Amino acid sequence: MPIVMFIDDSETALASTKIATASMPIDVKQYLSAVDALEVINSGEVMPDLIITDLNMPVMNGLEFLKEIRGLAKTKKTPVLMLTTETKDELKQQGKALGLTGWIVKPFNPTQLQAAITRVLRLG
Amino acid sequence: MDNTKKLLESMTEILNHIKEVQEEVMDLSKESVVTISNYLGENNLPLNDDVIKALQHQDIISQQLSATVVAIEAIDKNIKYYTHALTEDAGILTDGFDKLHKKLVISLEEAKSKKSAFSGNAMGSDSADDSEIEFF
Numbered sequence: 089m090p091i092v093m094f095i096d097d098s099e100t101a102l103a104s105t106k107i108a109t110a111s112m113p114i115d116v117k118q119y120l121s122a123v124d125a126l127e128v129i130n131s132g133e134v135m136p137d138l139i140i141t142d143l144n145m146p147v148m149n150g151l152e153f154l155k156e157i158r159g160l161a162k163t164k165k166t167p168v169l170m171l172t173t174e175t176k177d178e179l180k181q182q183g184k185a186l187g188l189t190g191w192i193v194k195p196f197n198p199t200q201l202q203a204a205i206t207r208v209l210r211l212g
Numbered sequence: 213m214d215n216t217k218k219l220l221e222s223m224t225e226i227l228n229h230i231k232e233v234q235e236e237v238m239d240l241s242k243e244s245v246v247t248i249s250n251y252l253g254e255n256n257l258p259l260n261d262d263v264i265k266a267l268q269h270q271d272i273i274s275q276q277l278s279a280t281v282v283a284i285e286a287i288d289k290n291i292k293y294y295t296h297a298l299t300e301d302a303g304i305l306t307d308g309f310d311k312l313h314k315k316l317v318i319s320l321e322e323a324k325s326k327k328s329a330f331s332g333n334a335m336g337s338d339s340a341d342d343s344e345i346e347f348f
Contacts, residue, residue: 103249173332
């Protein structure tokens with residue numbers, strides 16, 4: 089099963105994404121910080137097929153995390169979706185320039201989130 | 213000078229009380245949603261999109277309240293700085309008050325900016341994009 093990594097500093101946000109994707113044929117891995125997620129990627133413990141990350145997080149935000157993983161050979165082309173309350177075009181453009189796959193605004197629609205994951209992972 | 217100091221101290225006490233209440237509400241609401249989410253997940257209960265969207269509102273509420281807590285902390289810090297300076301030199305009463313006012317206005321603007329940034333599609337935010345998912 090493809091591995092989908094969810095990163096969000098909110099426990100309740102992670103709980104919502106877990107419930108929303110429970111019926112999908114994916115292996116969900118959740119992290120409360122981008123630093124922790126980066127650590128498991130760096131160590132090779134987890135190699136995600138898709139990363140869905142929050143933007144506003146302490147220590148390392150979603151864009152900083154994206155920049156870090158784009159610098160690694162193994163995640164240079166891993167699809168990344170930003171799941172955030174932010175809607176500013178300026179931030180979207182920054183993400184796009186860093187090779188972001190897409191932008192999802194919170195609160196997300198579960199059906200649309202599933203469709204986005206299906207599309208990116210070509211599960212259909 | 214004493215009256216000004218007393219008034220400002222009362223304001224910071226009120227604001228800190230509001231901050232404590234907000235922090236308790238955030239903790240309590242988080243605990244509730246985590247409990248409900250775990251129960252729903254463990255029992256494989258059928259959920260529709262509206263319920264899952266509703267569960268996400270706690271996250272939005274927490275972010276909004278966190279932003280106001282940050283604003284209160286900034287206001288508290290600036291008022292304390294001013295009242296301390298006032299104790300040292302009563303002559304700064306007017307000039308210092310102008311500076312304090314400017315700092316409070318900045319704190320308010322930052323808080324308003326965060327309100328917009330942390331609303332997403334919830335609470336009828338004006339900045340919300342109709343299309344929830346955008347691919348690049």
